[in-house]
Amino acid sequence: xxxxxxxxxxxxWFKSSYSGGNATECVQAAFTSSVVLIRDxxxxxxxxxxxxAGAWAAFVTGTRRAH
Numbered sequence: 001x002x003x004x005x006x007x008x009x010x011x012x013w014f015k016s017s018y019s020g021g022n023a024t025e026c027v028q029a030a031f032t033s034s035v036v037l038i039r040d041x042x043x044x045x046x047x048x049x050x051x052x053a054g055a056w057a058a059f060v061t062g063t064r065r066a067h
Contacts, residue, residue: 015041029056 012030026041036056039048051059 013037013039013041013044 012032013028014030016027016029028039028041028044030037030039031053035050035052037048037050040046
């Protein structure tokens with residue numbers, strides 16, 4: 001999973017519905033045409049993770065099975 005600075009408009013980012021309610025555990029994601037970007041909402045100007053759409057789908061499927 002590479003770290004990067006792929007420019008994405010701020011409106012493209014969304015907060016995970018599973019992030020902590022006290023704003024201490026906030027994960028944000030943004031979808032582009034080919035990848036999913038993941039970042040810490042407390043540090044939006046830092047590098048973000050870049051994963052393929054397939055890797056994101058596998059991650060989401062895996063987390064759903066775990067519950």
